[in-house]
Amino acid sequence: GGIITQTPKFLIGQEGQKLTLKCQQNFNHDTMYWYRQDSGKGLRLIYYSITENDLQKGDLSEGYDASREKKSSFSLTVTSAQKNEMAVFLCASSIGTGGTEVFFGKGTRLTVV
Amino acid sequence: GDSVTQTEGLVTLTEGLPVMLNCTYQTIYSNPFLFWYVQHLNESPRLLLKSFTDNKRTEHQGFHATLHKSSSSFHLQKSSAQLSDSALYYCAPVASSGSWQLIFGSGTQLTVMP
Numbered sequence: 748g749g750i751i752t753q754t755p756k757f758l759i760g761q762e763g764q765k766l767t768l769k770c771q772q773n774f775n776h777d778t779m780y781w782y783r784q785d786s787g788k789g790l791r792l793i794y795y796s797i798t799e800n801d802l803q804k805g806d807l808s809e810g811y812d813a814s815r816e817k818k819s820s821f822s823l824t825v826t827s828a829q830k831n832e833m834a835v836f837l838c839a840s841s842i843g844t845g846g847t848e849v850f851f852g853k854g855t856r857l858t859v860v
Numbered sequence: 861g862d863s864v865t866q867t868e869g870l871v872t873l874t875e876g877l878p879v880m881l882n883c884t885y886q887t888i889y890s891n892p893f894l895f896w897y898v899q900h901l902n903e904s905p906r907l908l909l910k911s912f913t914d915n916k917r918t919e920h921q922g923f924h925a926t927l928h929k930s931s932s933s934f935h936l937q938k939s940s941a942q943l944s945d946s947a948l949y950y951c952a953p954v955a956s957s958g959s960w961q962l963i964f965g966s967g968t969q970l971t972v973m974p
Binding site: 782787789790791805837845846848849850853854 | 869903910912954960961962964966
């Protein structure tokens with residue numbers, strides 16, 4: 748088995764601030780993802796990466812940057828936090844893409860004041 | 861483009877009654893892959909069951925679903941709801957575009973009452 752560790756668990760930022768969320772996995776998976784979870788809107792893909800140094804935009808990439816520095820880590824940056832923004836950001840990983848199982852971390856809860 | 865539609869919002873059941881959560885999808889891929897993920901309160905989503913085969917029932921932890929390509933459906937069912945089944949359920953087809961990523965629906969919150 749393996750684990751996906753997200754830091755921090757809770758993040759409070761100010762409007763306009765640049766904020767970085769970090770994710771580490773020890774599954775040795777090739778593909779990693781960042782999803783945003785909002786109540787009533789499901790899980791929306793922000794960025795994903797199929798290998799080290801690869802980046803692919805999801806449907807919700809505007810306002811975010813990502814970085815896959817090495818196989819085990821994938822970070823997400825909120826480039827300019829929006830006031831009253833509240834969401835949970837989930838990091839995930841899988842062996843490949845397509846029909847392979849996706850494993851999720853416990854999430855980072857973001858609040859912007 | 862690809863899309864998925866689930867039973868809207870909140871479903872409340874009494875323990876012991878059957879569960880059915882609807883999922884229909886739209887994709888141009890002739891061999892769709894479909895998944896159900898479950899997320900309990902304060903936990904991460906995890907895989908519940910999946911199917912790649914038309915008209916074949918797949919089961920896990922008392923839940924079952926059958927992929928029907930003819931109706932583009934993959935409904936989740938259970939014969940008798942338990943209190944522990946209370947959770948958020950996501951249906952997710954694999955996108956037919958080059959990304960091959962999961963497309964998660966908006967989720968259905970199931971609450972089972974005693």
